């Protein structure tokens with residue numbers, strides 16, 4: 001089989017979904033870790049986002065990380081395009097294949113709703129990129145203020161976060177985005193590992209447990225960010 005045939009086959013598409021999915025999971029670990037620095041303000045009220053701003057500045061200033069960002073966007077686009085193609089293929093197969101509808105029997109609803117959950121995450125991502133990535137990377141001269149720590153000037157992304165999360169509707173949208181992410185990961189995490197070849201019973205059990213923990217804990221920490229800022233548990237004053 002040629003490479004071009006492999007990538008357009010069902011198995012090839014599943015592989016692309018699994019590899020890009022695992023790559024996006026590793027991005028989520030870094031993203032949640034850096035953003036969790038905002039919680040330093042709960043321990044030290046004088047922090048005012050300093051720890052987070054320094055971490056975000058380090059990520060933005062490194063050329064390696066900026067290059068990886070291009071890979072990240074490519075990964076997101078590939079994951080979305082292949083996801084829609086697989087979804088369309090599965091739908092037409094289901095129409096052809098079964099004279100009797102299976103109804104909701106068989107597998108959990110979120111396994112069959114990966115396309116819908118992915119679309120909700122995509123809508124969340126569009127708003128999210130407009131909220132933070134665009135001001136941070138493109139329009140920063142007019143949309144971000146500057147702070148200085150020990151004479152080191154940098155963008156005050158934390159103040160942007162505090163400004164964005166004053167709006168209750170935005171906070172609700174972020175919570176819904178995190179919910180969709182949790183459900184999407186609940187199936188996607190372990191499915192990616194299966195596709196790349198984890199079939200051993202013991203390893204599968206481990207992947208399943210870690211997957212459930214990851215799918216709940218990571219979106220929960222993300223959701224706590226807008227909530228903590230909205231309720232003033234994390235502030236910049």
Ligand code: HEM
Pocket residue numbers: 031035056059060069072121125128129132133136157161174177178181222223225226
């Ligand atoms: C809910 C809490 C979240 C907060 C407060 C948050 C905050 C941010 C901030 C401040 C940036 C810009 C960072 C910079 O200055 O470079 C950013 C970028 C980004 N976020 Fe989030 N984020 C959250 C959740 C998520 C989730 C759940 C996803 C994925 C499903 C996500 C995906 C991205 C992507 C793709 C970028 C652009 C790439 C990058 O800058 O590294 N974020 N986020």
